[in-house]
Amino acid sequence: MSEQALSTFDRAREALDKKTRYVQDFPEKGVLFEDLTPVLGDAESFVAVVDAMAEAAEKLNAEIIGGLDARGFLLGSAVAYKLGLGVLAIRKKGKLPPPVVTQEYELEYGTAALELPSEGIDIAGKNIVLIDDVLATGGTLGAARKLIESCDGHVSGYVLAIEVPGLGGRDNLGDRPVIVVRDPQ
C-alpha cells in the first residue's frame, strides 16, 4: 500500500509493530511487558502514534486531554498540543501539593490513589478524553474517571495505544467509548 493510502491508524500500527520492545516476566513472572519507549524515541513512530491518538480524541470531542501518570504524560501531552488543548496531569498520590482531590482504587495487592489539584483548575462540565499507553486491568483508568467526575468533569472516552487482552480492562471503564490504536493481538 502506497505511503499516502496508509491511514493515520495504519501508520501508527506499523510503528507500534516495528518498534515496541517485548520483555518476558516483567514486572513479574508470566507477564509479557510491552515497552513503548523505543516507539516514542523514534521521531517518525512517535508522530504517527500521536497523530492517530489525536484523531481518536477529536472524534470523542475532547476539550481537555487527561494524561495518566506517568506514561500517559508521554502521549497525552503531545496529543493535547496537536489539538490545541490543555493537558490535565492526573497524578499518583503524594505528587501534588495540597489541597487535592483524591480517588483511591484497588490493586491486585493493596490500594493506590490518583489526585488532582482542588484549586487552580476548573474542569466542571468539560469533555475530558483520558489517554494512557496501555489498557490492562483498567483499574487506573476507572479510578481516573471517578476522580474527574468527582470534580464535575465528564469523561467522553478513552484513547490507548495498545490493549492487553483477557484482563477485563474494558469492564472497569463504564459506558464510554474506548479507542485502541493497535489491533487486538
Added chain:
Amino acid sequence: MSEQALSTFDRAREALDKKTRYVQDFPEKGVLFEDLTPVLGDAESFVAVVDAMAEAAEKLNAEIIGGLDARGFLLGSAVAYKLGLGVLAIRKKGKLPPPVVTQEYELEYGTAALELPSEGIDIAGKNIVLIDDVLATGGTLGAARKLIESCDGHVSGYVLAIEVPGLGGRDNLGDRPVIVVRDPQ
C-alpha cells in the same frame, strides 16, 4: 504591548506568571512549591510554554528531546512533537523492563537512579536536549546527562520552564547551555 509584538517567551512568561500555583511547605517545611499543573491544564498557557521551550530546544540543535520522569514528560513530549522529533523517556529506577542502563545520583537523603533501555533505542552521537519543568538542585538533570553520555549520546543543553534560585542547580549541569523560560525570581 500588542499581542503580535509579544515574543514567544513573553507569552510563555505571562502564562507562567498567571497560572502557576504556589504552595508553601511542600514537599517539606520551608519549601515554596511551584505547581505547573494549572499552566498545563489551560490550553493557551500550555501552548505558549511549549512553543517557547521548543524555540529554545531548536536553538540548541536538538535531534531528540529527553524528558525527565515524570513532569518532564508533560513538557518534553509536546516539545518533541512540535519539532517533529522523538521523545526519550528518562525513567526512574525500576520502571523499565531489563536490560537497562542505570545512573545513580545523590539525594539530600539517600540516593536515586535514572534508567534507559539498553536495547531498542540508539542515541549514539545524537544531540539531546533535556527538558524538565523546574531546575532546582540540578541533581536529576546532572544524572540524566551522565546517563546519556554513558550511551554515547551528547547533551547539547537543558530547557526548563522555571528555576529555583539559590540551590546551585547550574553547577551540576556541566558546561552546557541552560535556557529557562521564566525570568529568575
